[in-house]
Amino acid sequence: MERMAWKGRIKPGCKAEYIRRHDEIWPEMKQLLKSAGICNYTIFANGDELFGYYECEQGIEFAERTQAQSPIVDKWNAYMSDILELEMDPVTGAQPKLEPVFRLD
Numbered sequence: 001m002e003r004m005a006w007k008g009r010i011k012p013g014c015k016a017e018y019i020r021r022h023d024e025i026w027p028e029m030k031q032l033l034k035s036a037g038i039c040n041y042t043i044f045a046n047g048d049e050l051f052g053y054y055e056c057e058q059g060i061e062f063a064e065r066t067q068a069q070s071p072i073v074d075k076w077n078a079y080m081s082d083i084l085e086l087e088m089d090p091v092t093g094a095q096p097k098l099e100p101v102f103r104l105d
Contacts, residue, residue, distance in 0.1 A: 006095035
């Protein structure tokens with residue numbers, strides 16, 4: 001199982017709205033993430049800074065490709081664009097991967 005981590009930033013004053021939107025995440029978005037093989041997905045916040053982590057049952061490349069080809073993800077990203085700042089990798093269409101430097105099993 002491959003692991004993926006990303007970072008982002010909530011626009012100032014938008015944290016409560018960011019949390020509300022995730023509390024009400026669309027069922028079709030959840031299903032898309034699961035069909036991409038994504039599990040154990042957690043997003044942490046430190047003030048307005050975000051750190052996301054998930055595991056990819058079918059590999060990161062499959063998860064990225066599935067998300068990049070989905071109109072649901074495009075719709076979600078547009079929905080979140082007014083409150084969220086994300087750097088996107090132009091090749092994968094996903095957030096750039098953070099480099100793993102330590103892991104304790």
